[in-house]
Amino acid sequence: MLQLRVPGALIDAKHLALVQELCQKYGNGTFHMGMRQTLNIPGIKYENIPAVNAKIKEYIQDVSVEMCDCDMEADDLGYPTIGARNVMACIGNSHCIKANANTHEMAKKIEKLIFPSHYHIKVSVAGCPNDCAKGNFNDFGVMGIYKMDYDQDRCVGCGACAKACDHHATGVLSLNAHGKIDKDSCCCVGCGECVIACPTGAWTRGDTHLWRVTLGGRTGKQFPRMGKLFMNFVTEEVVLGMFANWQKFSAWVMDYKPEYLHGGHLIDRAGYVKFKEMILDGVELNPEAKVAEELYWTEAEQRANIHVKPISKHHKAGPQA
Amino acid sequence: MGYKVCFDEVNQIFDELRKEYEIWAPKRFPGKGRYSDTDLIRYDKVKTVEEIVFDEKSDFPAKEVLSPITEPLFYFTEDEWKESKATSKKLLIFMRPCDIAAQQRQEKIYLGNGGFSDIYYERMHEKVKIVMMQCDLNDDTCFCVSMGTNKTDNYSLAVVAEDGALKVEVKDDAFAPYFEGKNAEDYVPSFPTENITKLTIPEIPNKEVLTKLKEHPMWQEYNKRCISCGSCTVACSTCTCFTTTDIAYNENGSVGERKRTTASCQIEGFTDMAGGHSFRNTPGDRMRYKVLHKFHDYKERFKDYHMCVGCGRCISRCPEFISITATVNKMSKAIEEIVAAENK
Numbered sequence: 001m002l003q004l005r006v007p008g009a010l011i012d013a014k015h016l017a018l019v020q021e022l023c024q025k026y027g028n029g030t031f032h033m034g035m036r037q038t039l040n041i042p043g044i045k046y047e048n049i050p051a052v053n054a055k056i057k058e059y060i061q062d063v064s065v066e067m068c069d070c071d072m073e074a075d076d077l078g079y080p081t082i083g084a085r086n087v088m089a090c091i092g093n094s095h096c097i098k099a100n101a102n103t104h105e106m107a108k109k110i111e112k113l114i115f116p117s118h119y120h121i122k123v124s125v126a127g128c129p130n131d132c133a134k135g136n137f138n139d140f141g142v143m144g145i146y147k148m149d150y151d152q153d154r155c156v157g158c159g160a161c162a163k164a165c166d167h168h169a170t171g172v173l174s175l176n177a178h179g180k181i182d183k184d185s186c187c188c189v190g191c192g193e194c195v196i197a198c199p200t201g202a203w204t205r206g207d208t209h210l211w212r213v214t215l216g217g218r219t220g221k222q223f224p225r226m227g228k229l230f231m232n233f234v235t236e237e238v239v240l241g242m243f244a245n246w247q248k249f250s251a252w253v254m255d256y257k258p259e260y261l262h263g264g265h266l267i268d269r270a271g272y273v274k275f276k277e278m279i280l281d282g283v284e285l286n287p288e289a290k291v292a293e294e295l296y297w298t299e300a301e302q303r304a305n306i307h308v309k310p311i312s313k314h315h316k317a318g319p320q321a
Numbered sequence: 322m323g324y325k326v327c328f329d330e331v332n333q334i335f336d337e338l339r340k341e342y343e344i345w346a347p348k349r350f351p352g353k354g355r356y357s358d359t360d361l362i363r364y365d366k367v368k369t370v371e372e373i374v375f376d377e378k379s380d381f382p383a384k385e386v387l388s389p390i391t392e393p394l395f396y397f398t399e400d401e402w403k404e405s406k407a408t409s410k411k412l413l414i415f416m417r418p419c420d421i422a423a424q425q426r427q428e429k430i431y432l433g434n435g436g437f438s439d440i441y442y443e444r445m446h447e448k449v450k451i452v453m454m455q456c457d458l459n460d461d462t463c464f465c466v467s468m469g470t471n472k473t474d475n476y477s478l479a480v481v482a483e484d485g486a487l488k489v490e491v492k493d494d495a496f497a498p499y500f501e502g503k504n505a506e507d508y509v510p511s512f513p514t515e516n517i518t519k520l521t522i523p524e525i526p527n528k529e530v531l532t533k534l535k536e537h538p539m540w541q542e543y544n545k546r547c548i549s550c551g552s553c554t555v556a557c558s559t560c561t562c563f564t565t566t567d568i569a570y571n572e573n574g575s576v577g578e579r580k581r582t583t584a585s586c587q588i589e590g591f592t593d594m595a596g597g598h599s600f601r602n603t604p605g606d607r608m609r610y611k612v613l614h615k616f617h618d619y620k621e622r623f624k625d626y627h628m629c630v631g632c633g634r635c636i637s638r639c640p641e642f643i644s645i646t647a648t649v650n651k652m653s654k655a656i657e658e659i660v661a662a663e664n665k
């Protein structure tokens with residue numbers, strides 16, 4: 001099955017003509033919506049692979065080379081690697097009113113940093129912590145957030161923001177005796193429900209686009225788990241600086257001998273603290289940024305005692321004897 | 322007299338003017354709109370002409386200059402009180418024709434309504450000089466022509482922005498000195514003559530029809546659609562409702578401040594009285610109250626014209642896409658039905 005990458009899940013509709021042609025001429029006439037938002041063409045016969053690869057050159061040129069500016073050339077041989085998976089995204093603020101970000105733009109910038117490469121990684125970008133993009137079940141979930149500003153002179157004390165925060169988010173807002181809003185800033189997720197609800201524009205998004213990054217989510221037969229909050233209120237520079245370190249980190253964990261291994265396992269092997277040190281190497285954190293000091297995973301084991309095994313079978317990170 | 326003055330020179334004039342005036346105009350706040358990466362346009366003090374948004378309607382109306390959303394009224398101690406300070410400067414406000422008409426409608430409520438003048442409004446109102454922004458928008462929510470608010474001569478200066486210059490009509494002699502020696506060029510402002518949206522306001526022939534209209538099922542639609550957020554009234558050029566709150570500075574409340582804050586008849590709890598009684602319990606009831614106020618009650622009381630000036634801001638700000646013009650059209654249909662049934 002051929003999978004055409006759609007980083008950020010948004011492309012020019014003109015490409016659909018090619019997809020239909022490939023399905024009907026070289027495939028078995030059906031089309032599959034890829035689980036990772038790829039365009040999938042099932043049933044391509046072995047002998048047709050070279051012809052199909054030649055046909056998709058223009059698509060790769062348009063989407064990977066031009067749209068995402070990936071460091072590669074399109075040729076007649078199809079995609080150079082399958083390591084890094086398609087960067088998924090929800091529709092973001094090109095349509096969704098809840099979104100805090102343009103998810104496609106962010107996804108394209110991430111794609112440029114992780115593709116082409118033999119190192120496996122799954123990333124999904126959501127416009128807000130609602131996470132329709134399921135970043136919580138990817139190695140990295142990247143979600144658009146903001147620090148919100150409150151202008152008490154524009155507040156009419158209607159309480160709509162507090163209700164919205166309570167209903168949709170964290171319930172950190174309350175109406176005080178002066179008819180204004182108090183905020184317990186401990187746990188605001190930066191989702192913007194308060195801004196959307198406010199009739200007067202008393203709540204507004206801050207001046208800088210910020211992101212929330214979850215880590216280590218995955219599905220799987222053995223130990224599916226939800227990601228955990230890794231970084232909060234970080235700038236785009238921090239997120240991209242982190243992804244720029246991914247290949248270096250992966251190479252080190254596998255002692256520079258690329259083998260096909262899911263990105264999440266690499267993080268497990270290195271351990272969170274080592275991962276954090278390497279992935280943030282040289283990354284300058286913005287003043288608002290928060291990073292998890294430790295992460296404790298609770299595995300939802302599908303199979304009993306999965307981690308309990310002879311020491312000799314334990315995986316090791318870094319230089320190996 | 323007419324002039325055409327390049328922006329650099331306008332800014333020099335602004336510098337002169339600002340010695341005596343605060344200059345208020347619609348200004349863009351990038352990224353501060355309700356949805357991410359959208360802008361908010363609202364009134365603020367400006368220093369340069371480049372800050373002024375000419376080619377888009379502001380989200381919030383000019384009324385915020387004269388009656389800010391939150392305004393301290395006075396400060397009190399046990400047996401004395403002291404009025405809050407208003408700005409010492411005069412106010413030069415850039416307004417479109419609809420906002421100018423809206424000011425006139427607000428005056429009727431604030432100044433002299435029931436023989437009472439609101440001193441806090443009055444002290445601002447006295448300071449105002451108007452710069453009429455020629456309006457070529459014709460946004461699909463505008464219906465000023467239907468409301469008769471598209472034309473005005475209530476201004477000191479009229480302006481239109483054209484390729485880095487401002488064409489100015491100086492109507493008020495007080496401003497003539499600022500333009501002395503500037504490039505003279507004839508300029509007569511034009512006014513909107515036709516809107517995309519047109520509205521015919523129904524006549525309510527008598528009290529019986531009015532009573533039946535109030536009970537008409539049409540209002541119930543809004544119980545489902547309207548979320549009672551108040552966005553429409555905060556954005557409304559003509560709404561004037563406010564509440565007052567006392568803020569105590571000490572434990573027993575003998576020292577403190579009284580302020581007033583914009584209120585909205587659309588928000589639940591607006592009519593709550595001591596004892597927990599409330600008049601308008603459903604979004605439909607509140608919608609009916611607002612629409613009749615804008616398109617019947619106000620005119621009934623003050624004669625001359627309806628309260629609504631057709632600025633369309635309530636339409637553009639409503640998160641539920643409720644349109645005041647569509648609502649008035651539904652009301653017309655309901656009135657026709659009621660009258661037809663009576664004549665049967």
Ligand code: SF4
Nearest residue numbers: 090096099127128132
């Ligand atoms: S994650 Fe947020 S921005 Fe994206 S589609 Fe869902 S609600 Fe909208």
Ligand code: SF4
Nearest residue numbers: 165188189191192194
């Ligand atoms: S951003 Fe979200 S969590 Fe924070 S205060 Fe607003 S609604 Fe609540």
Ligand code: SF4
Nearest residue numbers: 155156158159161198
């Ligand atoms: S929604 Fe806006 S106006 Fe209403 S209480 Fe909250 S901040 Fe104030």
Ligand code: SF4
Nearest residue numbers: 557629630632633635
């Ligand atoms: S009711 Fe709507 S259209 Fe009429 S003045 Fe108010 S905001 Fe403008």
Ligand code: SF4
Nearest residue numbers: 547548550551553639
């Ligand atoms: S803005 Fe719309 S939803 Fe909100 S109160 Fe007005 S009509 Fe109802």
